[in-house]
Amino acid sequence: xxxxxxxxxxxxxxxxxxxxxxxxxxxxxxxxxxxxxxxxxxxxxxxxxxxxxxxxxxxxxxxxxxxxxxxxxxxxxxxxxxxxxxxxxxxxxxxxxxxxxxxxxxxxxxxxxxxxxxxxxxxxxxxxxxxxxxxxxxxxxxxxxxxxxxxxxxxxxxxxxxxxxxxxxxxxxxxxxxxxxxxxxxxxxxxxxxxxxxxxxxxxxxxxxxxxxxxxxxxxxxxxxxxxxxxxxxxxxxxxxxxxxxxxxxxxxxxxxxxxxxxxxxxxxxxxxxxxxxxxxxxxxxxxxxxxxxxxxxxxxxxxxxxxxxxxxxxxxxxxxxxxxxxxxxxxxxxxxxxxxxxxxxx
Numbered sequence: 001x002x003x004x005x006x007x008x009x010x011x012x013x014x015x016x017x018x019x020x021x022x023x024x025x026x027x028x029x030x031x032x033x034x035x036x037x038x039x040x041x042x043x044x045x046x047x048x049x050x051x052x053x054x055x056x057x058x059x060x061x062x063x064x065x066x067x068x069x070x071x072x073x074x075x076x077x078x079x080x081x082x083x084x085x086x087x088x089x090x091x092x093x094x095x096x097x098x099x100x101x102x103x104x105x106x107x108x109x110x111x112x113x114x115x116x117x118x119x120x121x122x123x124x125x126x127x128x129x130x131x132x133x134x135x136x137x138x139x140x141x142x143x144x145x146x147x148x149x150x151x152x153x154x155x156x157x158x159x160x161x162x163x164x165x166x167x168x169x170x171x172x173x174x175x176x177x178x179x180x181x182x183x184x185x186x187x188x189x190x191x192x193x194x195x196x197x198x199x200x201x202x203x204x205x206x207x208x209x210x211x212x213x214x215x216x217x218x219x220x221x222x223x224x225x226x227x228x229x230x231x232x233x234x235x236x237x238x239x240x241x242x243x244x245x246x247x248x249x250x251x252x253x254x255x256x257x258x259x260x261x262x263x264x265x266x267x268x269x270x271x272x273x274x275x276x277x278x279x280x281x282x283x284x285x286x287x288x289x290x291x292x293x294x295x296x297x298x299x300x301x302x303x304x305x306x307x308x309x310x311x312x313x314x315x316x317x318x319x320x321x322x323x324x325x326x327x328x329x330x331x332x333x334x335x336x337x338x339x340x341x342x343x344x345x346x347x
Contacts, residue, residue: 002320004032006071009313011038013048014287017101018317020055020075021291024105025345026321027059029076036071043069047093047119051101054087058105082109082168089119092160094126099166100136104291107145107171108345114167121155121162122235127284128251129154129164130191130237135249135285140292143300144174154195156233156253176298176342177289179280182246188213188271190222190238192264194254195229201260202226205236208264213238216275234260236267246280248305277335279305286338287311294318294325297343307336 004019013036023030036042044052044067052066052073059077066073087098095117106113121129127136129151137149146169155162192206202224213220217240234254241247252266274282281289286304291314293300304311307330315326330336 001029001031004030004317004320005034006032007034007037008316010309012036012313013097014310014313015317016048016073017051017097018291018314020051021101021104022318022321023075023077024055024059024080025108025295027077027080028321029074032073034071035073043071044073045093046091047089047097050087050089050093050119051098054085054098054102055105057085058102058109080105080109082106082111082113084114086116089160092120092123092155092157094123095119095121095155095162095164096127096129096132099132099164100288103147103168104295106168108295110170112167112169114165116163116165118161118163119155120157120160121151121164122233122253123155123157123160124253127288128235128237128253129162130235131249131251131284134237134239135247135282136288139177139281139285139289143177143292143296144172145292146170146172154227154229154233156195156229156231159231161230171295174296176296176300177293177302178300179244179246179302180337181244182278182280183243185217185275186241186243187219188217188238188240189220190236192222192224192236193227194234195227196232197234199224199226201234201254204260205234205264208261209236209238209268212265212268213271234263236264238267238271240271240275242280244280247285248274248279248282249285250274250282274305277305279303279335281305283308283311287314290314290318290326290340293340293342294322295342295345300340300342301337303335303337305335307332307334311338
């Protein structure tokens with residue numbers, strides 16, 4: 001039984017999700033205490049319960065403590081299996097986080113899986129669906145994982161109700177990921193999207209971003225579109241690509257009373273902050289790469305623009321399963337070098 005302190009570091013839901021993923025992959029039972037201890041509403045919320053239920057279903061696990069607001073959880077996995085699954089979050093909780101929790105286990109489940117997810121697709125404090133499509137999926141595909149994502153309907157806060165279909169294929173031969181020098185900025189691509197709102201808002205977001213970014217990159221294109229969704233919402237996403245394979249992807253969400261120009265400025269400001277560093281991957285992708293890379297035989301190394309509490313927390317959980325596999329060099333909240341000695345998991 002591996003015991004995990006849910007109050008470590010940032011004390012959020014990532015400790016739970018990473019623990020669930022690694023338990024499913026290794027077959028090792030886990031016991032979590034003080035779940036989400038450092039949040040305003042501690043314990044399991046609906047989106048966390050969805051992740052717990054998903055992993056339990058994939059592994060035919062025994063569960064205790066899996067109820068709303070629970071701060072303690074025990075999971076004893078049995079056999080990992082592929083198949084057709086449907087996982088629903090009744091709130092606007094992020095379905096993207098549930099997907100990331102189950103993705104690596106299903107990649108090693110032996111055959112293709114088809115998954116339908118419902119919940120929030122573009123909500124605060126989590127990767128939006130298009131971040132997964134534009135940044136996360138290309139990165140893990142480059143090391144040998146395989147999936148097809150399809151968005152059927154957007155789900156914004158507070159209504160949720162988004163839906164995505166995901167096809168997860170068995171992982172190919174996995175190769176290490178290396179990016180320590182990003183090279184020069186090649187291009188910037190973006191999306192400015194509205195749901196249930198006037199197209200003018202998407203155009204205003206686009207024009208504000210273009211106005212600010214043209215001085216630093218001549219090759220920039222931002223498309224606008226209207227997305228079906230249960231509720232109203234808007235976002236802009238920007239991705240910068242570099243000559244040595246590095247990338248940075250940032251998004252910002254609209255909100256009632258929030259000007260379109262401010263939405264664009266939030267995304268642009270994040271990208272400009274990244275460009276002031278020597279990072280090869282953005283701070284979000286840095287912590288999202290740790291779990292895939294622990295499965296890759298060999299040494300992966302990359303430079304991140306920011307050693308975040310999220311990254312350090314993720315490394316802590318992995319350390320409970322595989323001591324000495326992750327090394328992070330640098331000061332918190334500053335650029336740093338991440339090394340992952342993978343091969344800890346076998347298909």
